Amino acid sequence: MTGELTSAAVPPPGPDDHWRGMGALLIVYADLGCPRCASAWAEIREREATVVFRHFPVASKHPRSPALHAAAEAAGVQGRFFEMVDSLYADRGRVDDPHLWQRVEDLGLNLERFEANRRSVSVAARVRRDFESGIRAGVTGTPAVFETPGRRAGS
Amino acid sequence: MIAAGEPAPDFTLRNQDGEKVSLAELRGRRVLLVFYPLDFSPVCTDQLSIYQEVLPEIEAKGVTVLGVSVDSGFAHKAFREKLGTEIQLLADFEPKGEVARAYGAYLEKVGHANRSLVLIDEEGVVEWVHESPTPLEIPGANLIFDALAASRGAR
Numbered sequence: 001m002t003g004e005l006t007s008a009a010v011p012p013p014g015p016d017d018h019w020r021g022m023g024a025l026l027i028v029y030a031d032l033g034c035p036r037c038a039s040a041w042a043e044i045r046e047r048e049a050t051v052v053f054r055h056f057p058v059a060s061k062h063p064r065s066p067a068l069h070a071a072a073e074a075a076g077v078q079g080r081f082f083e084m085v086d087s088l089y090a091d092r093g094r095v096d097d098p099h100l101w102q103r104v105e106d107l108g109l110n111l112e113r114f115e116a117n118r119r120s121v122s123v124a125a126r127v128r129r130d131f132e133s134g135i136r137a138g139v140t141g142t143p144a145v146f147e148t149p150g151r152r153a154g155s
Numbered sequence: 156m157i158a159a160g161e162p163a164p165d166f167t168l169r170n171q172d173g174e175k176v177s178l179a180e181l182r183g184r185r186v187l188l189v190f191y192p193l194d195f196s197p198v199c200t201d202q203l204s205i206y207q208e209v210l211p212e213i214e215a216k217g218v219t220v221l222g223v224s225v226d227s228g229f230a231h232k233a234f235r236e237k238l239g240t241e242i243q244l245l246a247d248f249e250p251k252g253e254v255a256r257a258y259g260a261y262l263e264k265v266g267h268a269n270r271s272l273v274l275i276d277e278e279g280v281v282e283w284v285h286e287s288p289t290p291l292e293i294p295g296a297n298l299i300f301d302a303l304a305a306s307r308g309a310r
Contacts, residue, residue, distance in 0.1 A: 005212055005300040060207040060239040135209060138295030141201040 008136040010146045013052050016126075018081045023048040029134040029144040030054070032069055033062030037143045038089040044145070045086065053085060055130035056142050064095050067118075069127045071100050074118035078109045156259040156271065156286050163275040164257035168223070168245040171231035176221065176245055178279065185218045185282070186275040187299065189242075190260040190268040192290045194226040194234035202270070202293045207240040209296045216303050218274075221245055225252050225267050260286070270294065274302050282306050 010027055013019055026049045030037040044051060055073070057065035068088055075084035087103050088095065094102075104114045117123055134144065157163070163186075167177035178186065191202060203222060206213070213220055222244040226234070231244035247254045247268070255261040255268035262269050270287040272294055283302040285294050 004304070005209060005297060006304050007295075007297040007301050058201075058204050058208055061201075061204040063239065131208070135205070135295070136297050138297050140205050140293040140295050141198075 005132060005135050007138065008133070010137045011133050013050075017052050017054070018076060019050055019052045020082050021048070021050050023050055025050050025052065025147065027052045027054060027146040029056040029130070029137075029139050029142060029146075031056050031058050031062060031065050031142040032072060032085065032088050033057065033065035033092075033095075034142045035092065038092055040143045040145075041085070041089045044143075053082070054134060055127040056134045056139060056144070057127065057131065058142065066124075066127070067100075068095060070118040070123050071103075071114075073123045073126055074114045074120075075104070075107065075109060077117045077123075078113060080107045080109060083107050156284055157257075157273065157281055159281050159283055161281050163273070163279050163281050164254070165279075166254045166257065168247060168254060169228050170243045170245055171228055171235050173228055176243065178275070181219055182279055183277050185216075185277055187213065187218050187220045188258070188271075188273040188275065189220060189222045190255055190258065190271040190273070191222060191224050192265075192267045192270065193224055194230045194244075195237070198291060198293060203238055203240050203242060205293075205296055206299075207238065207242060209300075210241060213296075213299060213303075218303070223247050223254060223268065225255070262290070265290075272299065272302075274299075274306070276306070 028044060028051060055069045057069045059066050072081055072084045075081055101111060104111050163178060165178050167175050170176050220242050222242050225247050227248050228246045231246055235244055252261045258273055260268045260271040270290050272285040273281060274283040276282045285298055287294055
């Protein structure tokens, strides 16, 4: 189910990371169910920066988070990862399944593919991979923003 | 603060359900004591939520995790429900902070424990200790896995 969780530096951006924008690098470990992340995101998305989004769902605190991260990842399979993240953070009160389907329709995605992907093992593994890299880097709260890869939280 | 190699002071405290939990009865298993300041303070919420997310990985290494603070069992019960955590919370309530004092984790000036981690081996000997520089600083879960990996390597 999982790899080692001993300390390790924040992995530098890789080819299958989610990133957008141009400029200085910002690696953001965020929880899609977290209100503090939502307000931080409103500011981060306006920055002139290359923003790398890493999944950090804390399910015990925000029970809906795993479903939201899987939804973003499934939207990403159809090329609309950040659009889904923006949409979820912009309207945090509507996150039940019918609301997700509405978002899928608004983004012009194929609902059937979305539904299959968001429940897939590979999507869950992709989300967990980011989460574990955050744990190894010492992330203890969200959002955790790293301006340079290789640093640990709190350092 | 107690140090590695010292015998772990025995204790019997009640958990969130009023059941007695004693360290001596856990001989044969490793125990991680998580001393934290107070239930419902925002920082603790993150700490125990994060540990909850990797609890299966910690328990898979034969470790029982016990949270300890000066709050009553009733507060613990509510706090645990709020966090959605399965981690047992022990009430170091009367005499207040006695167990935290025995481990050198009590902050007399503020009347609660510092954020400290104590790993105890199967024979009841302290294996590893981590004390936060301030109660505001949360030890990442990675530190726990580092300690478990180091002690495993030493055996």
